[in-house]
Amino acid sequence: MTNSINKDLILRERLALQRTTLANQTTLLAFLRTAMYFAVAGLSTHNVLKIQNSLLIEIGFYTSSVVILVLGIINFWRHKKRIAQNRKHIGDYKIAYYE
Known part of the structure; x- marks a missing residue:
């Protein structure tokens, strides 16, 4: 049987x-x-909050924004690489059937 x-x-x-x-x-x-969102929060912090250390809060929001973007x-690239590795195995079921 084939x-x-x-x-x-x-x-x-x-x-x-x-x-x-x-x-x-x-x-x-x-x-x-x-x-x-974090970048916009940093931009609007200076105008909305009239407190002494608003610059530190702005820098915190900007830093968080950059860190989130980099992460x-x-x-994305880590998962894209994994997806590409799995893509090459599709269609190799012939090996399992003909051995």
Whole structure:
């Protein structure tokens, strides 16, 4: 009996990787949005808060914004690399069927 390649399995794997890629991009956009919120908070702190150390609070918001942005970019590239490593294994089910 000859084993055939399960094309539905390969299609599901490809679709799962596409969903994972889209989720990774969405996560990057969420990091970017959060970083922008912190930057806007830093910009508006000086005008809204009339306290002595508002400059320190602004610097804290700006620093948090940059850190969040850098962490988001690192997270995006790390997951993108992992997704690319898994993509090359799709379609290699022939090896399991013909050995």
